[in-house]
Amino acid sequence: MIRSFTLLLSLALLVAPAANAERIKDITKVQGVRDNQIVGYGLVVGLPGTGEQSNFTEQSFRTMLSNFGITLPSGSRPKIKNVAAVAVHATMPAFVKPGQTLDVTVSSVGSAESLRGGTLLQTFLKGVDGKVYAIAQGNLSVSGFSATGLDGSNVVQDTPTAGRIPSGAIVERAIESPFSQGDHLTFNLDQPDFSTAMRVSEAINELVGPRTAMPLDGASIKVLAPRDVSQRVAFLALLEDIQVEPADTSARVVVNARTGTIVIGKNVTLLPAAITHGGLTVTIAETQQVSQANPFAPGGETVVTNQSVIDVNQEDSRMFKFDPGTTLDDLVRAINAIGVGPSDVMAILEALKEAGALRGDLIII
Template identity: 70%
Template sequence: MRYFAFIIVLLGAIHFPASAERIKDVTAVEGVRNNQLVGYGLVVGLPGTGEKSSFTEQSFKAMLSSFGITLPANLKPKIKNVAAVAVHADLPPFIKPGQTIDVTVSSIGSALSLRGGTLIQTFLKGVDGNVYAIAQGSLVVSGLGAEGADGSKVLVNTPTVGRVPNGAIVERSVASPFNQGDHITFNLHRPDFSTAKALSDTINDLVGPNTATAMDAASVKVLAPRDPAQRVAYLATLENLEFEPADNSAKIIVNSRTGTIVIGKNVTLEPAAITHGGLTVTIAEQQNVNQPNPLAGGQTVVTEQSIIDVARDDTRAFVFDPGASLDDLVRAINEVGAAPGDLMAILEALKEAGAISGQLIVI
């Protein structure tokens, strides 16, 4: 028999006053974002934990040919200290040529470990195919792997992935639309019409009417000066303004894998009744030995006897008045004594009956 431990997180069981948020914490400025870079390269200097594959050999020969060294066509180098890797990084906004960024290096072949290796010059390209950075350097690998002669293995973390801190030099910057046009746009991390209106009202109260306009549930467009220095100072002031975002919509989130249930504070109940009863069926097998009559000349035999026991727990019903709160729901579930497996069924049944005002989401 399996037992599942369910965790219920109650948002709103304890009522806290609404807290103000800074604009910079709940929004992002349109056009100010990272750009993904990716490249293919080789890690050399591995202590016998590299790989021998066709594309690794091809890459190794291509690297040698770039230095004027040509290997015979029929020669297949036996290399175990080289690994083919994928290199990726994020190019932050406003970063300039000559600055450095961190890179992540991942084995794409059968290499056992990248520990102790060095990434040789690798071009990092953007989605447009242009080279934006060049990576090179010694890897920092937190993983560790060991294998015995009998095939037993010990693996700690992931030894085939490493990082090169400040391992890439930026060669090309990405043009940003930040200084273009007469507006800047704040995009909400969590779209909500009420929050967008509150955000625009806060900016208008400080700067003046019609300065900010809520375009939809996610975007607020704000008039801004064209001069770059003035625009930076202007945005520095706006992004530190505090306002109160609207409450989130009523939701119940159920994670069936981990047993976590999160109930939002705005969840309420309509008039409803919950009846919970438990039926326990126990089946046991018992062996009986039957002895024959000594005068009958029979044989001793073993027979199987099944014992079935059915027990029904007391059934209890709970009735909720209109506008019952989250606390009422949780208290009733606790009083019913619902098993973890029954808790989700109760919530789903209430939702199907239209007795829960929130949205039930199972992940």
């Protein structure tokens, strides 16, 4: 097995990348090798009067003191404007081990004005299974700030109620990974596509040997892998660098109606069609006229009346005819020749799709 694997490593040096090829590691993820989110609830202390006085903050403060054997008199309410209740979260990468550190993000969950200058006390970070995987503590780095004047005016820059603690959490428990289990590895495509899945499978089989990889569906490729963990790591490093040319995506036009951004895929074509575009400019001007009553008329009143002036201007219309198989370049060139804005282009694309002349998906986000 070791001799054959050494031969595979030598063959990898002879693989030449294709013109538009990408590495398998850039278009896939290994199933089971993933990040995990952890979250906790804690207290930030040492704030310069920018904390909060709320019921849950007070309750958390009392619980913290009781853990140290300190009991406040019943009925007393401590002034804790230098304390804020916060949510703490972090992301654990795959294969992280106990003793390693993580960056954590701290965000206020109450009415604290700012976390600037605060210190997070020991906070347990838990996973979805309720187990503690890391413990966070440290001084916050907050980029935003806020300032309040005596007259109630307030100036806020960035976000003063959220900050980070670089390497602020220590991992206490490792997350089990199925990477070293079983006889197979599974690659999941970032963008599922049957053609790409087949190409990845064929590229692996061409390098390693027939029947090593098998596509399961349009998103997953199952690969036979060594059982020994060290050999499996080297085997995966070999597969990740294989060059594969992904299949072309489906023809689509993506329109962002909020920003006016339009992206047209290269496979978008048009059936025979004709487009006419005539711009209408409508101007509505409102003016007010005052009608003064006759000074000698009994019971006369001054009346204010509104007068509307509507002006409609129609620009010269132009018609463009598209022959069969019109490409993206022809479409863009014709639209630019019309000289229309993004909203007009959206209307043209929607009309083409409705008429059945646009070969591609029209996606509006």
